[in-house]
Amino acid sequence: MxxxxxxxxxxxxxxxxxxxxxxxxxxxxxxxxxxxxxxxxxxxxxxxxxxxxxxxxxxxxxxxxxxxxxxxxxxxxxxxxxxxxxxxxxxxxxxxxxxxxxxxxxxxxxxxxxxxxxxxxxxxxxxxxxxxxxxxxxxxxxxxxxLEAEVESRTQDIQLIQDVTIKALAELAETRDPETGYHIHRTQEYVRILAERLQDHPRFSGFLTDKVVELLAKSAPLHDIGKVGIPDHILLKPGKLTEQEWAIMKTHSLLGAQAIERAVRDAGRSVEFLDIAKQITHFHHEKWDGSGYPDGQKNDAIPIPARLMAVADVFDALVSPRVYKAPMSIEQARGIIAGERGRHFDPDVVDAFLACLDDFLTVSRDYKNGDRPHE
Known part of the structure; x- marks a missing residue:
């Protein structure tokens, strides 16, 4: 046998x-x-x-x-x-x-x-x-x-390349405006804090899944990418902008959104984090009462990612030094944002901001202008 x-x-x-x-x-x-x-x-x-x-x-x-x-x-x-x-x-x-x-x-x-x-x-x-x-x-x-291990390895490589590219692009925009320091890092963390705070809120819970919160944090650094297209004499002007200069400055939101839109179009398919980045870039200067720019959107017509970025961006601008102003105190900034509840900002996003202000202060301390975060 x-x-x-x-x-x-x-x-x-x-x-x-x-x-x-x-x-x-x-x-x-x-x-x-x-x-x-x-x-x-x-x-x-x-x-x-x-x-x-x-x-x-x-x-x-x-x-x-x-x-x-x-x-x-x-x-x-x-x-x-x-x-x-x-x-x-x-x-x-x-x-x-x-x-x-x-x-x-x-x-x-x-x-x-x-x-x-x-x-x-x-x-x-x-x-x-x-x-x-x-x-x-x-x-x-x-x-x-x-194959699963290989896919995981390749996915991690792609993720790393993606993250590094986003960081490089965002910091390229930031180099055009050196007074902003670690603005993109701070606003990224502020957006994450607000998103996590609102995950259980009935108005936001359906959108703010764990995955979307991560995508929001990934996308947030691109919010001012359009400033690359603003002339230096306007972007770096130490004094007040003229009406004409201000009109040009406001185009940065559209310039950024259009650049991201072209990237999505070239990719040939929707890319979720780029879709969110485009919403943030395009609409983060809109106001809850419809008086913002570039489209005059109001209330829930403003995408959620942009509503979160609006609070994060304004808070950081208020408490950070600029060539044209000294930094405000935390209490002053808190009062301004609270006073704009229901006018500039989504009321519920302001409430989330007020509830987690201590977390904002930790980020603000860790990412001071010119300093790297404490390890």
């Missing part, structure tokens, strides 16, 4: 666990399996469970049904309940030969059902078939695990 017909496709012989309370059955079954496989024997269901979960995990289990204390059905149920043994294929070997018994065994998860008395060619053929199937499943699982 050719040994290759009855060994698994693995390099080393497969390990078979046989379980039967009758010593003579164990001896007979083991006798014609040992020339082709590593054979482990268990005289009871409890011992079979111990061996199956041990260091020498079997590739296949031949399991008698009629055993005292714990029958084969109970053993199979216990095997399937244990993560370490649930994938081991089980063939029932039993004197029961009714279709109901066979159906019950297969329903519980047995891969095959062999009736006694033992017929070596039948058992060897069934064992070989199940070992080949198991080997194929294991190989597929290993391939899937490898």
């Amino acid at each position: 050719d040994i290759n017909l009855f060994t698994s496709a693995a390099i080393s012989p497969a390990t078979i666990l046989i379980t039967d309370d009758d010593p003579s059955n164990l001896s007979n079954l083991g006798g014609f399996l040992r020339p082709y496989f590593n054979v482990l024997a268990a005289p009871s269901g409890e011992r079979a469970l111990q061996i199956a979960a041990g260091p020498l995990k079997p590739d296949l289990i031949l399991l008698d049904v009629l055993m005292p204390d714990m029958d084969g059905y109970d053993v199979l149920a216990r095997l399937r309940d244990n993560a370490a043994t649930r994938d081991i294929p089980v063939i029932f070997v039993t004197g029961l030969d009714s279709s109901e018994d066979e159906e019950r065994g297969l329903t519980l998860g047995a891969v095959d059902y062999i009736a006694k008395p033992y017929r070596p060619p039948i058992i060897l053929a069934r064992v070989r078939t199940q070992l080949e199937l198991k080997h194929a499943r294991d190989r597929l699982a290993n391939q899937n695990a490898y």
